[in-house]
Amino acid sequence: MDQRPPPSGEAPGDAAITARTDAYFNRTRAIVRRFGDCHVTYAVFLRRPVVSAPRLMLEWLEGVARSRGTRFDIEVMHPEGTWVGAGDPILYLSGSLVELSDLETLYLQKLGPPCVAAHNAYQMCLELPQVAFLAMDARHCAGAEMQEMMAYAASVGSEAARKEGAKGFIGNATDATARWFGAPRGFGTMPHALIGYAGSTLRAAEMFHETFPDEALTVLVDYFGREVTDGLAVCHRFPELAAAGQLAFRLDTHGGRFLEGLDPAESYAVLERHAPGAIRRYRSETELRHLVGTGVSAAAIWRMREALDAAGFPRVRIVASSGFGVQKCRVMADAKAPIDVVGTGSFLPDIWSETYATADIVAYDGEPRVKVGREFLLRRNGKRKRNGPSPA
Structure with missing residues (x-):
């Protein structure tokens, strides 16, 4: 799968850069122009461990260099998809201080968030x-x-995980960014609004199938709080799709209630039947909620699977959504929850301050120099270690 789309967009003009960069960088450029340019090297890094995802930043810098008729030397120390330790420079950026001094605000914006999202x-x-x-x-x-x-970041993190045997991300929800996943368009069938419009879960499924008869059918089943009942009704209406593995149900049960047929006692009972060890190993209230609480819990997913199998629909798939971040995925793995697909936006950084990337000049005209406290950014013996270990 090609995960490297061609660069898109045009290089920004100086006016746009000036308008959106910090004023003190613009003033630095004016001062250096007046008193004489010099060749500098920046170390660019984050303060937390991440997975390297520098492509958007690099493409932007290449576009600026072309538009300004200059050249930037960029040494990527951690290639795309590799793990980077906290404070370890992802890359060194060298060139004219006049041409680089006003770019920091904008290129850092394009580096930090993708690196953290890729790690997640x-x-x-x-x-x-x-x-x-x-x-x-x-x-x-x-x-x-x-x-x-974020689409780029998910593709980078996914590819890194695939190298370790995971299925990873197979696509996303919008046409505009589907190319990052090697797909011609975004995936998706129906929102809750279509269920409300149709008046019933079954009718919404019929409408979708009539409109898109050649597509697999994924049906939301939580709108009326009858996940099991409505799901089985759709199975009986479309037995051929169910038998062919072309029918799936998306569980998106609201966190304010249990999936149909569950309560605290029955949720525990479901997990006792399928993953008793998970209940004994939980370490926090959050983990317990993911296991047997309201919403899309491990117990809810197991209950849906039980009902489908008992009714003779073992090939109907389950799509789980609602709050699937790293911790919830870990809990689902421990409970061996029978999930076929996870729909998630929770790889987006939870704490935005963790995405702040930083750049410091570490050499002026070849002479190493950096502010006190950042000596760890200086090149060691002229070079730093190029590649980190595999992501972890």
């Missing part, structure tokens, strides 16, 4: 290596540029 996506895929993931982050993104960064 990588961890999620490894927690559930036999499960396929769909990136459903678009509605949680702050505009088109963030959508691009």
Whole structure:
């Protein structure tokens, strides 16, 4: 699968860069122009461990260099998809201080968030290596540029996990960013709004199938709080799709209630039948909620699987969504929850301050120099270690 789409977009002009960069960088450029340029090297890093995802930043810098008629030397120390330790430079960026001094604000914006999101996506895929993931982050993104960064990040984290045997992300929800997953378009069938419009879960499934008869059918089943009842009704209406593995149910049960037929006691009973050890190993209230609580718990997924199998529909798949981040994936793995696909936007960083990337100049005209406290960024014997270990 090609995960390297061609660069898109045009190089920004100086006016756009000036308008969106920090004023003190613009003033630095003016001062250096007046008193004389010099050749500098920046070390670019994050303060937390991440998976390297520098491509969008690199493409942007290449575009700026072309538009300014200059050249930037970029030495990537940790190639895309590899693990980077906290404070370890992802890359060194060298060139004219006049041409680089006003770019820091914008290129850092394009590095930090993808690196953290890639790390989260990588961890999620490894927690559930036999499960396929769909990136459903678009509605949680702050505009088109963030959508691009997050789709790219999920593809990088997914590819790193695939190298360790995981299925990883098979696609995402929007056409505009589907290319990052080697897909021609986004995936998805129906939102809750279609169920409300149709008036019943079964009618919504019929409408979708009539409109898109050649596509696999994934049906939301929580709208009326009858996940099992409505799911089985759809199975009986479309037995051929069910038998062919072309029918799936998406569980998105609200965190304010239990899946149909469950309560605390029955949730414990379900897990006792299928994964008794998971209950004995839980370590926090959050983990317990993921196991036997309201919403899309491990018990809820096991209950849906039980009902489908008992009714003779073992090939109907289960798509789980709602709050699937690293921790929830880990709990589901421990409970051996029978999930076929996870729909998630929760690889997006939880704490935005963790995404802040930083750059410091570490050499001026070849002379090593950096502010006190950042000596760890200096090149060792002229070079730093190029590659870190595999992501972990």
